[in-house]
Amino acid sequence: MPPDLNLRISPRTVQRETVDKLRLAIFSGLFQPGSRLVESQLCTQLGISRPSLREALRSLEAERLIEIVPNRGPSIPALSWEVATAIYEVRELLEVEAAGRCALRISPEQLRELEKSLSAFEEAASSNDSLAQVMTAADFYSIILANCGNPILEEVHRGLVARISFFRGRSMSLDGRAQSSLAEMREIFESIAAGDEKAARKASKQHVLKAKAAAKISMDSGL
Amino acid sequence: MPPDLNLRISPRTVQRETVDKLRLAIFSGLFQPGSRLVESQLCTQLGISRPSLREALRSLEAERLIEIVPNRGPSIPALSWEVATAIYEVRELLEVEAAGRCALRISPEQLRELEKSLSAFEEAASSNDSLAQVMTAADFYSIILANCGNPILEEVHRGLVARISFFRGRSMSLDGRAQSSLAEMREIFESIAAGDEKAARKASKQHVLKAKAAAKISMDSGL
DNA sequence: ATTGCAAGAATGTCAGACAATCGGCTTGAC
DNA sequence: GTCAAGCCGATTGTCTGACATTCTTGCAAT
Numbered sequence: 001m002p003p004d005l006n007l008r009i010s011p012r013t014v015q016r017e018t019v020d021k022l023r024l025a026i027f028s029g030l031f032q033p034g035s036r037l038v039e040s041q042l043c044t045q046l047g048i049s050r051p052s053l054r055e056a057l058r059s060l061e062a063e064r065l066i067e068i069v070p071n072r073g074p075s076i077p078a079l080s081w082e083v084a085t086a087i088y089e090v091r092e093l094l095e096v097e098a099a100g101r102c103a104l105r106i107s108p109e110q111l112r113e114l115e116k117s118l119s120a121f122e123e124a125a126s127s128n129d130s131l132a133q134v135m136t137a138a139d140f141y142s143i144i145l146a147n148c149g150n151p152i153l154e155e156v157h158r159g160l161v162a163r164i165s166f167f168r169g170r171s172m173s174l175d176g177r178a179q180s181s182l183a184e185m186r187e188i189f190e191s192i193a194a195g196d197e198k199a200a201r202k203a204s205k206q207h208v209l210k211a212k213a214a215a216k217i218s219m220d221s222g223l
Numbered sequence: 224m225p226p227d228l229n230l231r232i233s234p235r236t237v238q239r240e241t242v243d244k245l246r247l248a249i250f251s252g253l254f255q256p257g258s259r260l261v262e263s264q265l266c267t268q269l270g271i272s273r274p275s276l277r278e279a280l281r282s283l284e285a286e287r288l289i290e291i292v293p294n295r296g297p298s299i300p301a302l303s304w305e306v307a308t309a310i311y312e313v314r315e316l317l318e319v320e321a322a323g324r325c326a327l328r329i330s331p332e333q334l335r336e337l338e339k340s341l342s343a344f345e346e347a348a349s350s351n352d353s354l355a356q357v358m359t360a361a362d363f364y365s366i367i368l369a370n371c372g373n374p375i376l377e378e379v380h381r382g383l384v385a386r387i388s389f390f391r392g393r394s395m396s397l398d399g400r401a402q403s404s405l406a407e408m409r410e411i412f413e414s415i416a417a418g419d420e421k422a423a424r425k426a427s428k429q430h431v432l433k434a435k436a437a438a439k440i441s442m443d444s445g446l
Numbered sequence: 447a448t449t450g451c452a453a454g455a456a457t458g459t460c461a462g463a464c465a466a467t468c469g470g471c472t473t474g475a476c
Numbered sequence: 477g478t479c480a481a482g483c484c485g486a487t488t489g490t491c492t493g494a495c496a497t498t499c500t501t502g503c504a505a506t
Contacts, residue, residue: 295467
């Protein structure tokens with residue numbers, strides 16, 4: 001018997017649909033940081049009842065994608081640079097580890113997937129669609145994290161990256177950032193393809209550091 | 224103006240009270256892994272309404288402390304050893320980093336707090352109260368994580384440790400585990416007190432590895 | 447300008463209801 | 477006797493409606 005053939009399908013419930021919709025809305029920057037989310041408005045916009053919405057909001061609160069202050073309701077947190085830095089630092093820790101492990105254990109098949117996602121990002125990088133750039137780049141990391149052999153590493157990473165999605169769109173639109181990002185990602189890919197753990201770690205570390213620097217620039221200039 | 228004087232008090236809402244109560248109940252092993260949590264029962268036991276309870280459950284679900292399968296309701300997840308291993312590995316990553324940073328930046332005052340918490344654990348280790356042992360040990364880590372200079376590291380770590388609290392109680396009751404744990408923690412403390420980053424990292428790594436080994440033993444023997 | 451107050455809006459919480467679904471038990475067929 | 481089918485109770489998913497509490501905002505008064 002396969003160890004964990006996840007055969008149980010998950011019926012789509014209103015709650016889950018709502019969480020996904022709102023999460024996506026937050027990612028794409030539909031809500032301004034600091035803006036408040038009024039329950040009654042969201043209910044009519046989403047066409048759902050208040051209890052369902054509130055459950056969804058609690059999920060997002062626990063993911064730290066929104067804040068809920070008692071008697072003031074939910075709002076989009078304004079990410080301070082201090083917190084963003086902390087996130088980038090932990091992200092570095094996780095990604096470096098994941099890239100290193102991935103280099104040692106990725107299957108040829110998954111390696112092809114990784115190459116494909118790199119090509120997808122390459123194409124997006126040539127365009128000016130920063131949302132596509134962020135999405136394809138996220139796919140690239142996803143594959144690495146999914147093949148590092150540690151599901152928790154993947155889970156934690158996803159949670160962190162979600163919280164800085166706001167920055168990533170902005171920093172990707174910096175002049176030349178997409179292209180240099182592509183170069184860094186290619187380096188990571190080559191190292192993993194070569195099975196060179198140390199190189200993969202180093203390249204991964206460089207990539208996060210540069211992404212962090214780009215985020216800082218975009219933040220300083222943008223606000 | 225101080226940068227972030229957290230002056231806003233958080234009123235206790237039913238939802239938050241419920242989350243805290245249930246979280247504590249899970250920590251102390253009141254619910255067996257795999258057992259289901261029936262909403263109506265919890266409502267009457269806690270004296271709250273279903274909507275409030277369901278909000279609380281969504282929070283706990285996002286924390287991965289419970290699982291909610293659509294149309295089957297919430298249950299305590301049975302932690303596989305595979306996942307537990309993954310958690311210990313990430314925990315190692317985080318704790319090692321935190322201990323290293325902590326050694327470089329902890330204040331004398333906080334260092335005294337750390338020493339105090341070590342003494343508290345020492346006392347608990349002499350007793351047979353495994354819950355007290357887990358609690359005081361958690362305090363010790365908390366102080367380290369709180370002084371590593373990275374709030375995200377702390378946050379992520381807390382989330383992970385919460386999920387293996389089940390193991391910790393069991394492995395602490397292993398013969399001699401509390402005492403050897405004490406020795407390892409003392410080593411961590413000494414390294415931090417000496418401001419020796421490398422030693423702190425090494426000691427911290429050793430401690431997690433031993434904790435993981437103890438958890439495995441207790442799991443193999445206990446089930 | 448600052449304070450105090452009052453109206454309006456939004457949230458926290460509850461009660462009750464109903465359809466959809468799941469799990470187990472009974473029944474029936476082979 | 478075993479296995480399949482089907483029914484029934486239990487539980488969850490979701491909605492509506494309601495009400496007290498709290499926050500916000502604008503206005504009046506000092």
